[in-house]
Amino acid sequence: MRTRQISIAAPIFLIIYIIQESIVSQFRLPGGGFSVLLIFALTWAVLSETEVAAVIGFAAGLLMDLSQSDSGPFGQWSLIMLVAGYAISYIGYGDDNVNANAIGIIFFVVIANLFVEIAYVATGALLGVSSGSLIQVVVTLFGMSIWAFLVSPMMLPIFSRLHALVFDTRSAL
Amino acid sequence: MRNGGRARLLLVILIVTCLFLITLDLRGVKVISSFKQGSQTIISPFQRAGSVVLTPLKNFLSDVTHLGRTQNQIEKLQAENAKLKSKLIDRTNADAQLKQLKNILDLAGTAGYKVVNAKVISNGSSQSFSQTITIDSGTNAGIKRNMTVLSQFGFAGVVKEVYPTTALIQLASDPSFRIGARIAGSQQIGILTGRGTRSASLQLLDNSTTVKEGDILLSRGSNANRPFVPGVPLGYVTSVDNSAGAVAQTATVRYYTNFSTLGVVAVVVSGSVVNPGDSLVPVKPQVTPIPTVTVFVTPSPSPTK
Numbered sequence: 001m002r003t004r005q006i007s008i009a010a011p012i013f014l015i016i017y018i019i020q021e022s023i024v025s026q027f028r029l030p031g032g033g034f035s036v037l038l039i040f041a042l043t044w045a046v047l048s049e050t051e052v053a054a055v056i057g058f059a060a061g062l063l064m065d066l067s068q069s070d071s072g073p074f075g076q077w078s079l080i081m082l083v084a085g086y087a088i089s090y091i092g093y094g095d096d097n098v099n100a101n102a103i104g105i106i107f108f109v110v111i112a113n114l115f116v117e118i119a120y121v122a123t124g125a126l127l128g129v130s131s132g133s134l135i136q137v138v139v140t141l142f143g144m145s146i147w148a149f150l151v152s153p154m155m156l157p158i159f160s161r162l163h164a165l166v167f168d169t170r171s172a173l
Numbered sequence: 174m175r176n177g178g179r180a181r182l183l184l185v186i187l188i189v190t191c192l193f194l195i196t197l198d199l200r201g202v203k204v205i206s207s208f209k210q211g212s213q214t215i216i217s218p219f220q221r222a223g224s225v226v227l228t229p230l231k232n233f234l235s236d237v238t239h240l241g242r243t244q245n246q247i248e249k250l251q252a253e254n255a256k257l258k259s260k261l262i263d264r265t266n267a268d269a270q271l272k273q274l275k276n277i278l279d280l281a282g283t284a285g286y287k288v289v290n291a292k293v294i295s296n297g298s299s300q301s302f303s304q305t306i307t308i309d310s311g312t313n314a315g316i317k318r319n320m321t322v323l324s325q326f327g328f329a330g331v332v333k334e335v336y337p338t339t340a341l342i343q344l345a346s347d348p349s350f351r352i353g354a355r356i357a358g359s360q361q362i363g364i365l366t367g368r369g370t371r372s373a374s375l376q377l378l379d380n381s382t383t384v385k386e387g388d389i390l391l392s393r394g395s396n397a398n399r400p401f402v403p404g405v406p407l408g409y410v411t412s413v414d415n416s417a418g419a420v421a422q423t424a425t426v427r428y429y430t431n432f433s434t435l436g437v438v439a440v441v442v443s444g445s446v447v448n449p450g451d452s453l454v455p456v457k458p459q460v461t462p463i464p465t466v467t468v469f470v471t472p473s474p475s476p477t478k
Contacts, residue, residue: 018219022216022220023223026224027231051179051180054187061191066208068212068213068297068334069301070301071301073194075190075197079192079195082184120302127195129349131348136302136369137302
């Protein structure tokens with residue numbers, strides 16, 4: 001059962017990663033833009049149990065670390081996404097107010113997106129990665145949250161169906 | 174309970190793995206960079222394909238986002254648009270890139286730099302708060318790390334990572350970017366720091382010198398011309414901070430290069446033997462006087478009857 005899930009989930013994540021690197025990264029969007037992979041991994045984590053969410057977060061983080069435009073040390077995204085995936089699932093999984101409700105999921109994903117980016121800046125500062133002036137960082141964080149808020153509702157039905165496909169869930173949002 | 178214990182154990186194992194990876198990377202272990210290089214080799218064909226397919230859409234979006242910033246710009250563009258409409262019909266994207274390339278070659282030729290030209294195939298994601306681009310040339314074309322990258326207007330960035338067929342360029346607008354700059358003419362020196370936008374901040378090194386609006390900045394150059402070749406135009410001073418108590422003057426600088434419209438760049442693989450000095454300072458546009466024609470008309474005397 002696990003093998004089947006991984007064999008379906010792995011190519012989905014790889015495709016999302018390729019879309020992020022070859023299509024979304026082509027555009028220099030105002031306000032910092034968005035990361036499809038990040039939104040996808042966070043959505044997946046909301047819909048999954050803690051164990052799966054942690055592994056998914058770790059795998060997505062590894063892919064983000066492989067991104068050539070990543071300026072931090074290898075493993076930084078993995079660590080942040082691992083903790084984020086686990087935390088989101090721990091808070092949201094099993095709570096129908098969150099994961100059976102599209103608005104709840106979007107709210108969770110947008111907030112998680114913001115906290116993940118803040119965590120990236122904070123850990124980056126500890127590891128000696130320069131992220132620019134405080135104003136620039138705040139503007140980028142705000143812009144990324146707006147983008148996540150705009151993009152998440154459009155992607156949620158697709159991501160939810162993919163999740164249902166992998167986990168054989170009867171219902172999808 | 175048992176399940177919870179297993180989840181916690183998994184979490185701990187993964188956290189330890191992450192910390193292990195971070196430590197390895199910070200210690201400069203080659204395996205990690207090999208992973209990145211391998212993934213870049215796999216992803217670069219997709220990026221090229223994406224670049225080809227999305228170029229018309231990018232150009233359209235770029236046009237849309239740059240329109241209407243100010244009323245003056247709109248009026249100017251409308252006036253220009255009418256003139257250029259007929260010319261633009263037959264123009265393709267290649268023409269624009271050709272123009273960029275020509276300007277780059279003019280710049281490099283004046284300074285005597287040996288350059289390798291490359292197309293921009295991807296703009297880096299800003300999820301990591303960095304400003305980068307990817308070009309379609311790499312080690313196979315003689316590009317190495319820490320080489321200067323030029324745009325048609327001057328300095329664009331530095332080669333940060335290089336792969337066989339692609340290279341990652343850190344743009345001068347990146348917040349962690351620093352470059353030694355000197356002011357054309359007065360030769361005062363300072364450090365220019367990226368801000369994540371087209372503007373940068375200049376910190377003069379000598380407290381007895383001054384800088385003024387409109388001063389042009391050029392790169393100072395490095396040992397063996399890497400990472401910076403000397404004499405490349407960086408930008409011009411737009412405002413000066415004269416706050417009392419500051420150790421040395423600081424100023425805001427606007428880069429000549431528009432980083433959001435980079436299509437073609439050139440990597441300086443070999444600097445010139447002699448320092449080009451101020452020879453690359455951009456020439457200010459000359460105002461062409463419009464001749465005014467005055468016509469004097471003398472009324473003929475009215476006929477007398």
